[in-house]
Amino acid sequence: MKHRRPTASPLAKPLFPAALFAAVSFATIASTLAGIGLTAAPAAAQSAKASATFSxxxxxxxxxxxxxxxxxxxxxxxxxxxxxxxxxxxxxxxxGCCELQVVSRDDAGKPDDAVRVAQELVANEAVDVLAGTYFSHIGLAVADFAARNKMPFVAAEPLTDAITWSKGNRYTFRLRPSTYMQAAMLVEEAAKLPAKRWATVAPNYEYGQSAVAWFKQLLKEKRPDVEFVAEQWPAQGKLEAGPTVQALAAAKPDAIFNVTFGADLAKLVREGEGRGLFRNRKVVSLLTGEPEYLEPMKDEAPEGWIVTGYPWDQIDTPAHKAFVAAYTARFKESPKAGSIVGYITMKAVAAAITKARSANAEPIVDALAGLTIDSPVGPVTFRASDHQATMGAYVGTTTVKDGRGTMKDWRYADGANYLPPDDVVRKMRPAE
Incomplete structure (x- = not known):
């Protein structure tokens, strides 16, 4: 075949009320896309892509x-x-015949920048597949662009459930376990606690809103006796630790559900420890076991939090050990959660193209639906029904060992066990 490149630049399966998704605002995404007026890739690029075959x-x-x-x-x-x-x-x-090339761009943490560079990549760089993004609102913006321009998009990291469910589309697939999946994993442990009064703290954008909503719903289903007595919604990256900790403590919760990460997490831990917020209180925390967030806190890392994370140095399967050896030899440092996500993302893209035997969008999309790949964490399948991958997460508790934060008593929670059945998700996805 000839390839002509364009020359133009489970947990119990609960019901999923529509009201929960309706409560999440996507006005920012809609406003961004409308404001910059991007609706389709140039006709020349689209036409060239449509006729592309391998050579x-x-x-x-x-x-x-x-x-x-x-x-x-x-x-x-x-x-x-x-x-x-x-x-x-x-x-x-x-x-077995074609080099895979990557043209990478920085979205600066802004949806409008992400859509602009996506347009550039399609129109000027003639890319065949889009991949990546971190923040949920940015992933949603690129997913919308992918749908309108009929470009395959493998969303690596954004955790919003909307990207595969209420805002899902034919062209978008997501690798990491979603907010629903990770909330469900944590609820299994939270429901075992004697705590009845809960407080939450989460960044005030789609990821944080979705994580809190699912945690509350799923925990109440397993423990009808619990109540949520306080919520804190700091802006992402701008957490004011003193007032936040004070407000949480004033509510006198028995336990806290935390969704902050990065610098916000470090500030919350430091201020909370200093003011005794976590004394005799259990904390259940999304992502906190990931080494990029836990290790920088060194011996100030929290003890005993129930978390999802990545205990890279304790996973002894042959496939994972081979990945760690290759990564440390190549980059002279230990892997992080981001490392494994980036690695599996690119492997999935390559596997889909090889399965499709084409650089055209439609065969690649068809190949991604139902695709199963081997990975350092085990087999991962992109479900045909909702395009969500079955990649799981490690659930355990935090501890400090040899002066650094790490995880202990962990287990791998297979993502396939924390997803609703096909008939449920089909009802949540828009008609195509």
Whole structure:
């Protein structure tokens, strides 16, 4: 075939009330897209893509992420996909004949920038697939662009459930376990606690809103006796630790559900420990076990929090040990959660192109639906019904060992066990 490149630049399966999704605002995304007036890729680029077939020419991936906005996660993520890319091309590329190339762009943590660079990648760089993004609102913006321009998009990190459910589309697939999935994993442990009075703290955008909503719903289903007595909604990256901790303590909760991460998490931990907020209180916390957030706190890392995370140095399966060895040899540092996400993302993109035997959008999308790949964490399948991958997460408790934060007593929660059945998600997705 000839490839002509364009020359133009489970947990119990609960019911899923529509009201929960309706409560989440997507006005920011809609406003951003409408404001910059992007509706379709140039006709010449679209036409060229439609006729593209293989002749050994490189296949190109347009990669977008918040490298300046959240480097703690995205730099390891970039190193992960770079390692995968090198392995893919060393093994003959995609379909054994074509080099896989990546054109990467920084979205600066802004949806409008993400859509602008997506447009550039399609129109000027002639990419065949889009991949990446970190923040949920940015992932949603790129997913909308992908749907309108009929471009395959593998969303690596954004955790919003909307990207595969209420705002799902034919062209968008997501790798990481969603807010619903990780909330469900944590609820299994939270329901065992004697705590009845709960407080929550989460960043005030789609990811935080969705995580809190699901945690509350799922915990109440398992424990009707619980009540939520306080909520704190700091702006992402702008948490005022003193007032936040004071407000949480004033509510006198028995336990706290935390969704903050990065610098906000570190400030919350430091201020909370100083004021005794966590004394004799259990904390259940999304993402806190990931080394990019836990390790920088060193011996100030919290003890005994129930978390999702990535205990990279304790996973002894052959596939994972091989990944760690290759990553540390290549980059002279230990992997982070972002590293494994970037690595699996690029492997999934390559597997889909090889399965499709085409650089055209429609065959790649068809190949992604139901695709199963082997990964360092085990087999991962992109479900055909909602395009959500079955990648799981590690659930355990935090501790300090040898002067650094880590996880203990962990288990791998297979994502396939924390997803609603196909008939439920089909009702939540828009008609296509």
């Amino acid at each position: 050994g020419a490189p296949v190109r991936v347009g990669e977008i992420n918040s490298y300046t906005g959240l480097p703690a996660f995205t730099i390891p993520y970039r190193q992960g996909w770079q390692l995968a890319l090198e392995e893919i091309n060393a093994e003959g590329g995609v379909i």
